[in-house]
Amino acid sequence: MMKKITCERAQEILVRAVKQVSCEEVPILDALGRITAEDLYALHDLPIARQAAFDGFALCGLDHKGGFQVVEPYSCDPDKPFILQAGEAVHVGTGGLLPQGTEAVVQWEHGTLLENKSFIPTEVIPGSNIKKGGEDFKSGDLLVPRGTCLAAGLVGLLAAFGISKVSVLRRPKVLIISIGSGIIPYDGVPKPGETRDSNGPLLTSLVLRERGQVTALEVLGAKKIDEMRPTLEEIFHQSDLVFTTGGTFAGNRSEGQGFLEKIGAQELFSGVQLKPGGHVGAALWEGKPMVMLSGNPAACLVCFELFACPVLRMMQGLSPVLPRIQGRSLSSFSKKSMARSFLRAHVEWDQAGWTVEILPGQKPSMMRSFLGCNALIDLSPDHPPIQVGDMVPVILLDSVFPGSHHRERA
Ligand SMILES: Nc1nc2c(c(=O)[nH]1)N[C@H]1C(S)=C(S)[C@@H](COP(=O)(O)OP(=O)(O)OC[C@H]3O[C@@H](n4cnc5c(N)ncnc54)[C@H](O)[C@@H]3O)O[C@H]1N2
Numbered sequence: 001m002m003k004k005i006t007c008e009r010a011q012e013i014l015v016r017a018v019k020q021v022s023c024e025e026v027p028i029l030d031a032l033g034r035i036t037a038e039d040l041y042a043l044h045d046l047p048i049a050r051q052a053a054f055d056g057f058a059l060c061g062l063d064h065k066g067g068f069q070v071v072e073p074y075s076c077d078p079d080k081p082f083i084l085q086a087g088e089a090v091h092v093g094t095g096g097l098l099p100q101g102t103e104a105v106v107q108w109e110h111g112t113l114l115e116n117k118s119f120i121p122t123e124v125i126p127g128s129n130i131k132k133g134g135e136d137f138k139s140g141d142l143l144v145p146r147g148t149c150l151a152a153g154l155v156g157l158l159a160a161f162g163i164s165k166v167s168v169l170r171r172p173k174v175l176i177i178s179i180g181s182g183i184i185p186y187d188g189v190p191k192p193g194e195t196r197d198s199n200g201p202l203l204t205s206l207v208l209r210e211r212g213q214v215t216a217l218e219v220l221g222a223k224k225i226d227e228m229r230p231t232l233e234e235i236f237h238q239s240d241l242v243f244t245t246g247g248t249f250a251g252n253r254s255e256g257q258g259f260l261e262k263i264g265a266q267e268l269f270s271g272v273q274l275k276p277g278g279h280v281g282a283a284l285w286e287g288k289p290m291v292m293l294s295g296n297p298a299a300c301l302v303c304f305e306l307f308a309c310p311v312l313r314m315m316q317g318l319s320p321v322l323p324r325i326q327g328r329s330l331s332s333f334s335k336k337s338m339a340r341s342f343l344r345a346h347v348e349w350d351q352a353g354w355t356v357e358i359l360p361g362q363k364p365s366m367m368r369s370f371l372g373c374n375a376l377i378d379l380s381p382d383h384p385p386i387q388v389g390d391m392v393p394v395i396l397l398d399s400v401f402p403g404s405h406h407r408e409r410a
């Protein structure tokens with residue numbers, strides 16, 4: 001049996017095994033959360049020319065005494081040039097192009113419009129309420145560098161320049177295989193001794209959260225590898241990487257190792273110094289990364305976040321490093337294990353800073369701690385028992401629910 005390696009070493013080995021996926025063009029309406037594959041530049045000034053910042057009157061000739069004569073609305077047609085003359089005012093709307101000659105814009109409520117169509121402003125500051133052409137972006141400015149995760153604001157920004165399609169990194173395609181014996185598809189009815197494949201749907205959802213797509217969710221169960229091999233190989237050839245769950249430990253030779261031998265994959269590591277999920281392993285199957293997660297559900301979840309999620313992120317050109325904070329513990333915990341431990345936890349931000357609650361059900365086999373889990377507490381092997389109020393190191397997990405790290409009050 002291989003000696004267990006540290007989490008950092010395992011992550012390092014995986015970093016080296018990853019190749020970035022190719023790119024594809026998508027409409028911007030489908031681009032939220034995708035990673036850009038090219039630098040995107042401003043195609044023109046924004047605003048494109050001088051605009052009014054308010055509804056009101058554009059004025060010319062600010063040293064003019066008395067009211068400004070309101071002239072007919074003008075056309076923006078370049079073939080019918082319109083020039084505002086000294087002593088004249090013209091109606092403008094917010095965002096409307098300003099005619100040549102405009103020296104200031106005054107909101108209509110900041111003046112009086114007389115019956116004789118003369119506008120008397122209460123105060124005029126030269127240049128006020130005018131948005132300058134290019135004051136937001138200059139033509140040629142870098143808008144979105146390559147490798148950026150497209151947030152909603154950026155999608156809106158691209159639309160403002162008429163960029164309707166964007167080149168993004170392809171969604172990595174993942175084949176998920178449940179290897180453990182006695183596992184049946186999640187929609188089946190288990191006989192005594194059998195267990196529904198809950199890890200398959202768990203991993204599917206985590207892959208989707210990381211912008212991946214699942215080519216197939218296969219359950220080996222009682223089926224022999226030889227029997228499944230043609231199907232698996234066919235799906236494998238359409239996939240970029242493989243996640244397996246279960247069969248990571250069985251004394252001398254686990255089902256997972258048997259699987260690797262049958263498919264001719266090359267083991268990268270087997271066993272990492274952590275809890276839960278210490279039997280996690282990785283391999284290369286025809287050069288494609290495979291992460292082999294324990295069957296125990298909580299071990300499967302924790303090791304996805306620590307080893308599989310970084311692989312998916314790196315394939316899309318993102319940093320594999322997960323965000324960390326220090327949180328004040330709301331719970332006590334008597335750490336029994338001498339191993340580095342990752343506790344499922346719920347973090348929230350309140351007036352006093354980050355607080356973290358250790359969730360009930362910390363056994364690797366239990367799923368109770370999935371309720372409210374949005375973080376992992378990273379406890380070093382020599383960490384003393386946790387007391388209420390202690391500051392502890394926390395890894396923030398990505399959540400599909402925005403604001404899940406904030407306290408919601410009824
Ligand atoms: N003698 C020892 N026994 C075990 C050790 C050990 O060190 N010595 N380690 C324990 C730990 S820790 C873990 S974790 C598991 C490793 O399990 P495997 O990865 O080999 O998984 P299985 O044996 O197939 O199943 C374990 C457990 O998980 C359930 N399981 C498996 N696959 C799924 C699935 N797709 N969905 C839901 N649940 C699944 C399975 O029913 C078992 O209850 O080994 C311990 N034993």
Ligand code: MOO
Nearest residue numbers: 276277278299364
């Ligand atoms: O190592 Mo097991 O994977 O603790 O749950």
